[in-house]
Amino acid sequence: MRLSSFFMPTLKETPTEAQIVSHRLMLRAGMIRQTSAGIYAWLPLGYRVLRKIEQIVREEQDAAGAQELLMPTIQSADLWRESGRYDDYGKEMLRITDRHDREMLFGPTNEEMITDIFRSFVKSYRQLPLNLYHIQWKFRDEIRPRFGVMRGREFLMKDAYSFDIDADSARRSYQKMFLAYLRTFARIGLKAIPMRADTGPIGGDLSHEFIILAETGESGVFCHKEWMNLDVLKDAPGIDDDLQPFFDRITSIYAATDEKHDPANSPVPEADLVSARGIEVGHIFNFGTKYSKPMNAVVAGPNGESIPVEMGSYGIGVSRLMGAIIEASHDDNGIIWPDAVAPFNVGLINLKSGDAETDRVCAELYAKLEAAGLEVAYDDREERPGAKFADMDLIGVPWQLVVGPRGLKNGVVELKRRATGEKEELPVEAALAKLLG
Known part of the structure; x- marks a missing residue:
């Protein structure tokens, strides 16, 4: 699911009526x-x-x-x-x-x-x-x-x-x-x-x-x-x-x-x-x-x-x-959703929507993950990276796969486990292999 077209009206402020x-x-x-x-x-x-x-x-x-x-x-x-x-x-x-x-x-x-x-x-x-x-x-x-x-x-x-x-x-x-x-x-x-x-x-x-x-x-x-x-x-x-x-x-x-x-x-x-x-x-x-x-x-x-x-x-x-x-x-x-009930399995974050190489790699990853049966929340919105990270943490998707121009120049993407906060930089294929388990 591309978040640019997904109805997900997130709020920055907590409504006053919410007590827990x-x-x-x-x-x-x-x-x-x-x-x-x-x-x-x-x-x-x-x-x-x-x-x-x-x-x-x-x-x-x-x-x-x-x-x-x-x-x-x-x-x-x-x-x-x-x-x-x-x-x-x-x-x-x-x-x-x-x-x-x-x-x-x-x-x-x-x-x-x-x-x-x-x-x-x-x-x-x-x-x-x-x-x-x-x-x-x-x-x-x-x-x-x-x-x-x-x-x-x-x-x-x-x-x-x-x-x-x-x-x-x-x-x-x-x-x-x-x-x-x-x-x-x-x-x-x-x-x-x-x-x-x-x-x-x-x-x-x-x-x-x-x-x-x-x-x-x-x-x-x-x-x-x-x-x-x-x-x-x-x-x-x-x-x-x-x-x-x-x-x-x-x-x-x-x-x-x-x-x-x-x-x-x-x-x-x-x-x-x-x-x-x-x-x-x-x-x-x-x-x-x-x-x-x-x-x-x-x-x-x-x-x-x-x-x-x-x-x-x-x-x-x-x-x-x-x-x-x-x-x-x-x-x-x-x-922090348990894997079995999370709304999506993977959050794919495009750090620079509009950058040709970043868009290309994200599109390929999105297609391969979906073809393998994983549910992907692809954040392709034209938003600041900070807002994308905040929303992905907020909705609690178990894995975050972060793709940006700087990492791609070095041949890597970042993979984050939401539950532990653990991050690692991996080559694209290695990250894909780990997600497909």
Whole structure:
């Protein structure tokens, strides 16, 4: 993509409404634009990243055996009355009345709708286990939306829902999602710490939230220092193996939020604990028959008896995750994207657009990199070098390839790794070879 024609409205000054790092940098990098309180338009640069996060989430759900569908954003209030949650959910739910005076709502979550779909088609235990998921926009009418995409009113969410014949099978489904989440966050480039959590309005008796550590995290976290150097996926079982030993081992390593940490009852010495800040990026629940019983989601068992199915739900805030990545990975100059979700793989900087030789070499590099399957942000704008360097650091592209007349006279270009700041001068072909790896 040539930046001379790419819609990327970067800002030199930080908007006054931005209170946290991710909000400031997403606005300054031209990734989002607020359209009303807590609601954002996703501009091309931001949308590129959002789609990459979404695709990793999708691939790991598929690998775990979940099947993708797509449910509507607008739901019937009658479904929520069946489960008993319509009046309990509170003012965060956006309630709507259509032209025929039917009560509707903009879905904040989908337990009721997926249960209705399930009960309409699944009649026998032989059709289980089943896990269905979608990636869909949600709306919760936060009283004080703030922190950009971290706590907005409209957000992109992955919801998965498991259905099983008994409690043991439901725990198995829960553990598969537990492992899938660890794999998802690792692929994105994050270390996520799972910790026991309250089930809240979702319900149930087993829940874990996944926390990434960031200096600007929203809550205090206490965890065993083993987490700092632990590769949780080392020697991890396959998704179809016995997951119980792995689940027991990982969940036995101490981790808690500041709300639950009590030094008087910490199962490990204070000296072995790390105190940090954390951001929730995922939450999973096993809630048994909380929805299946009141909504009559039953299947015929082996002996023909009607059995309410055991259910679980599994959420990842896809748009929120984007903000969390920035909170965990940035410096004074801008965003530092993990390779897997960066909007572009390489930033190609032409230090003197209009110089015949520099333009020629840049054009050749651009063509070769793109032909090799790399996504290139080619800064061919007629801007000062300082502005080009600043913008490339701001948007956080992992590699910067700098081409200028002075270097070309010496037969070299400069290659910079954004995450470390390390720079080296290399012949053109050597730089190209390193990028193509």
